[in-house]
Structures are given as C-alpha cells and as structure tokens.
Amino acid sequence: MSAPFLQIQRLRKTYDQVVAIDHVSLDIKKGEFMTFLGPSGSGKSTTLYIVAGFQSPTEGRVLLDGKSLLSVAPNRRNIGMVFQRYTLFPHLTVGENVAFPLRVRRLPDAQVKSKVEQMLKLVHLADCRDRMPDQLSGGMQQRVAIARALAYDPPVLLMDEPLSALDKKLREELQTELRRIHQQTGVTILYVTHDQEEALRLSDRIAVFNKGRIEQVGSGEELYAKPASRFVASFIGNSNFLPVTLAGSNGASQAVFPNGKPVSAGGFDHALNAGDNGALMLRPEQIRIRAQPSEAAEGGLQVVVRDVTYLGDTMHYAVATPWEQEIAVRTSISSREPSLAIGARAWLEWEHESARVFAA
C-alpha cells in the first residue's frame, strides 16, 4: 500500500467559543474517492474549506505529498474545486471559463486551446464551447465547473455538495458521470455531501462526520454492516433501535429486552458495562417476520402487526413490540406470509451476528 497522499492531522477550528471541528485526522490515498458525509454543521465543509485554503485551522496540519499545505495561499495550492452554487464566470463563454485557470497560469494559446477541447470532451460538452453559462442547465453548468477545476491537472479535486441544487434524476445522471470522470482521470477526490445514498454510490471510502468529529471511516459496506456508533447506524441506512439492559460480567456480552427476554448481538459498545442501558440496532431488511414461532430461533420476539404496505418488490411491516415500540420490517415479496394482516400476532427473527448494541 502506498504512503498517504493527503494527510489531515488533528485539525481543530473554533469560532469564538464554538468548536467547528475537533481533532479531525484522516489519511487519503492517491486516486481515492473520499466522501465526507454528515448533517449540516457537522464540520465536513469546514474541513474541506481548510484544505482549499479559504479557512485556516486553529490547530493541526494538512500535508499533500508530505509537504505542508497550510502556509500556501489558496491560489498557489493548485487544487481544483467545484462548489455547491453555480460559479461559472457569467461574462465568459464556456470555453473561456475552462481556459481561465490556464490563462492565469500564462500558458501559450495553442496549449490552452487543446486543453479546453480535451476537458470539454471529458465532460461531454464539446459542442457548448461558445455558449454563455446562462444558456446552460444547472447540470451542464456543474459539468463545465468540473472541466474548469480539472483543466490544470490538480492533484486533488474538492467538491462541496456539487449536485445538491439539481433534481433527483439529473443528480443520479451526474453521479454516474462523476464516477466515469474519476476512473478516467484518476484524480484524488474529496467530496462533501449530506446525502448517504450519494456517498454510497460514489465513494471508495466515507468519513462520517458528527458534531465536528469523524465518527467512523470506512467503505460503504463496512459502515453499513459494522457501524461504530448509533449515529453512524442511523445515518447510513435505516435502523430500528430497541432498548436493552446490559447483563453479564466483565464488560457486557449479553443484553435483556424490557420484557425480560435475553438477546445476544454481534457487537457491543466497549464502553458499556453490566446494568447500563443500551440500544440494539436491527436493520429492517435483516429481520424475518413469521406467523408462527419457529422452534430453532432463540431470538424470536413476539409482536403485533400494526400496518402492512405493499411496495412492489418488497413488503413493509410496522409492528409493535410487547413494550409498545413500533419497529419497521422489510421482507422480499417471495418470503411474505399472506396471513399477516393488521392486528395479527407475529414473531420476529434475525441473525444475532447482524445485531449491534450501542450506548442508548
């Protein structure tokens, strides 16, 4: 494995008394597509803007290829960036927009011309070279912005929610484009979004931000299957959180539902001790619902069906636990039980390995 290309080390940023980010550290490999995912105000944009140079951290370092970035002015960092808002220069044609970074670098005309052509071809907008930005749709404008940001072959491309102003269909189209451009150019991308689906679709790895800290870094699959915290579990995918009380000695390895039924899990928060209150995470699609209790399943939980929804490829059930908590269950159409109607009794089963217990 190659050495980290971009290193973010113990970044901290405070405004007056408010801590925007705290001890954010992250190593990014060359060519990686890294996404910062989190709700607004979680510090993901602040971190990106520090890498860009628009903000400076209170503490910490940013190294690119082993050299410190923070002492370099933003216009000398040679980094590409695409913004959330449309930032094409309105008085310049599409071609001149893409040429802008090359012109300020005083490159010869012939070189500028061929590079502009190459970049517009990359984003499939070669025909639009002489149009003005306001004659383009939002999606096209962002594609030109990507071409402009990549025209000077930056080692890193920063993207600050570049698709959030577009409608769903266009957004998905551009996500596919973005994957292609990433593969084609091999540029290292730092991508900020609050949309978990977008993060899963695009990224090699995702850093989940919450309250100014990184909660977990990993591939989408890792985050989904083994979330490190209740926050990650609730932010990526849908989850039910069932209240449990921890039991067992030296650390916790056993939990008890409010109705006294014991339950085990694939992972426990290390900070929890016997007697503490916890939350057992269950993904809706990892639960099986049955009309009869099966003998083998030790984890069967008896519930009452509250609502049944047919969603084409899946069935969605809302069921109530003995302690009157509503949980969501999703099963494939093929494994549905026709007798499960509203008001019916049912039994829930799941693989214990897939369940995880977090602090409540």
Add this chain to the structure above:
Amino acid sequence: MLLDFDRLGPLRWVLLSVGAAVSLFLLLPVLFIVALSFGSSQWLLFPPPGWTLRWYSMLFSDPGWLDSLITSVELGLVVMVLSVVLGLFASLALTRGAFRGRALLKAFFLTPMVLPVVVLAVALYGFFLRIGLTGTLVGFVIGHLIIALPFSIIAISNSLESFDTALEDAALICGASPFEVKWRVTLPAIRLGVFAAAIFSFLASWDEVVVSIFMASPTLQTLPVRIWSTLRQDLTPVIAAASSLLVGLTVILMLLGLVLKRGKS
C-alpha cells in the same frame, strides 16, 4: 391577474387618458424648448412662424457659450471617473467589510442625496472662498463629486450585493491572484452597475446648477450656469438651443442606460 390592463373594461380608457395627460404635462416644457430652438422668431413666438438652425450656429460660434459647453463636458468626465473609482472602493468596503458602524457609514455616504443642495452649496462656498477654490475647476469637481458619489455608490453597491462571492473563491482556487480575481471576475461581473454609476455621475454633474452657481466665476461657467445668467439679461432663442443640447445629451445617456439594463435581463 384580476387587475390586468385588458380586464379593466371601460376603466382602462380613463387610465389611458390620465396616463397621456401626465406624460404630456411632463414632456410639454421640453417639447416647447426644443421647438423654440428651431423656430425662426427672435421673440420666441409659438407656434414658430418658420424653422431655422440659426440659433445653433450662433451658439457654436460664440466663444462664451462654447467655453461653458466644454467646461461642462470636461467637468462631467472628470467627476464621472472620480465618482466611479471612489464609488467602487467605497462600495467594496460597504458591502464586503465586516466592521462596526457599516450601516451608519453607508447612510453617511448617501446624505448628500437628502441634504438640501443649497445648504451644501453655501457651506462649500464659504469654505472654498477661504481656501481660494471658488472659480476653479477643482472647486467644481469637489462640489459635483459630493453630489454624484451617492448615485455611484448606490449603483455599484446594488450590483455587488447581487454578486455571489463564491465566484471569487472559484477564481482564487483556479490560481488567480487576489488582484486578478477582482480585475478579471468581480469587475466584469458588476460592469453594468459600473456603467450605470458612470452615466448617473456624469448626469449629476451635467445638469447641476445650484452648487455651480456658487462655484462659477465670470471666466469659468458650466452650461446650466450660463443659461441661467444669460436668461437674467435677455431672452434669446440661443438659450433654447443650449437647453435643447442639455436635454439632448441627457436623453441619449438615459437611453444608453436603458439599453445596458435591457442587455442584462
């Protein structure tokens, strides 16, 4: 909409005639002056018994009138340039600056618009008399600049406020130096505001008469001052010609402003 013009029925004829009457009321004096400037009667008879360009040739052959015309144009151009440059810097500070008392400062910059001009003129006169600036072009420039600057600041501030600073961030990260960012991105993006500032600044000086009367000397007069002082001595159609010239340039500049505005939307 309920109050769309073609839904108003008979009421729209009333509206139409009121509109026409008001327009006529506003335009009539100007039309009169322009008609009289081409009329052949020396006594300003209306309707003119015949048509002539005599008054215009008299205007352009009289060195007194010509001097004041040149003074007006020169003064207008100097005021225009200074007003745009100062207005640009002031507007940048007023829209971008993060300092205490910014709103107060902006209000202060705009006071010349609401202050009675004659008060300003008397104050300037008293001050300039002491330091020997009355009757000089510098005195005129300063006086007119005070009147023109608020127009310039309003026009440029407005376009700066609707300008998204993310464009500057984008230009900066593209590698442009802070100066290049302002010169190649900000300034072109707000150019319509700058043009408007230039037009309004020139016009503010071009038709200014109150401060000018106080600043003028027998050898240094602007066109409006000359019209006013000539009028006090005798009534000649040359005044009508000079006035028409004054109106003509104003209308042309206003139309230019409109065309620029149209180009924007």
